Amino acid sequence: MSDTDSFIEEVSEEVRRDRLYGVFRKYGWIAVSAVVLIVGGASYNEYRKAQTTATAEATGDALINALDANEAEARIEALQMATLEASEAEVVRQFLVSSEQVTSGDTAAAAASLENFLNSAPETSQIYKDIAELKALLLAGDDISRDDRRARLELLAQPGAPLALIASEQIALLDIEAGETAAAIERLQGLIVDAGATAGLRQRASQLIVALGGEPETLPSLATAQ
Template identity: 35%
Template sequence: MANQNDSFIDEVTDELRRDRLFTAFRRYGWIAIALILALVGGAAWREHSNSRAESSARAWGDAIMAADDAENRVAALEGIDAGDVAGRKVLAEMLAAGAEAEAGQADKASQRLLAAADEPGLEPLLRDLAQLKAVMVAGAEMDAAQRDGILAALSKPGAPFEMLALEQKAVALIGAGRTEDAIVLIRQIQQKDGLSEPLRRRLAEMMITLGADPDEAQGPGPQSTTVAPSE
């Protein structure tokens, strides 16, 4: 009799457990279903968004290539819709500035690059690149104080274009007739780690042009690498 009672109690307990589970599922099961649908829907949306972004980037790239082959490259590049992507707009502006520089419009190209560098939401790397290109394109025609300010920021230790900005400082010193300061600065650059081979060659060529030994050891630092005249 005891075994029968125990069996009956077990059956009742199982039934109660199943009934409670069914009740809980009816009460909370929709949450699990909603979570599953959200996960599946989110994955589908991400895939759709990625596909749209890829198509947009491909179309923009095709437009850039077509504009580069156009007779009026600047106008063609200006007509490309970059959407709300600041980087695309600035890259197109850089290409347009390059076309202007090739056409002998260095000042116009430099102003375009400086304006592009001020584009809201632009990544710091592209901003720095646009500013550096503006200095290189303008050359001696850029206001010395403006050039010095830009190069001072770009040549800070660890900056992405530190070496190239230092090279432009040396170029500016040479242009200002400060040969000795330029030589000392070039030697300092030559001692830095991570110097690319093309830059190393350019620095050596600059030293030869200045009548200095391209491989001479580093000397004392210059009094100042600022080119703008002091007031």
């Protein structure tokens, strides 16, 4: 390579270097900002996770400490007074309170606690509302008229609802209570052949049908096996 070529190459390299530095000076802040945002975002994410964990732990400790009392009445009071940092845990508190009220023998108060929860917790997940509704109905018993119980159970027994089968079983019991044996047997037969029914539910339905003088349905799979 001649001296002239070497000189031209060196000059070209200097020009490219100057251009690169110029680009860095002009746009380098973008890269720095991007790095700051990435690092800052990751740090904030970790902070949020730590805060969530701390809140959950504090809430769990508050509930556990409340349950350490020896008497049910004391546990109920401690649960009601406990400070829950996680608002989502309110449903857990209400279920625990109602459970302790049942333990103390006050089923009416337990049902009332769940009813109050249903009326004051619009943002709670539907599944928890359905569970509270069913428990409240079971605990209240005859304190709620048969027609009202049926109407509320019918809503829980809608096809596809998570508690549909259990609610349907309770409606069958209302049919029996009202002397509507044929309707009760028909509903119980439907429970036996329902694919979502548990073994325990099928057994209870079969026993009730026999007690009512009926003949339980046989599951298709069992009939084929025989």
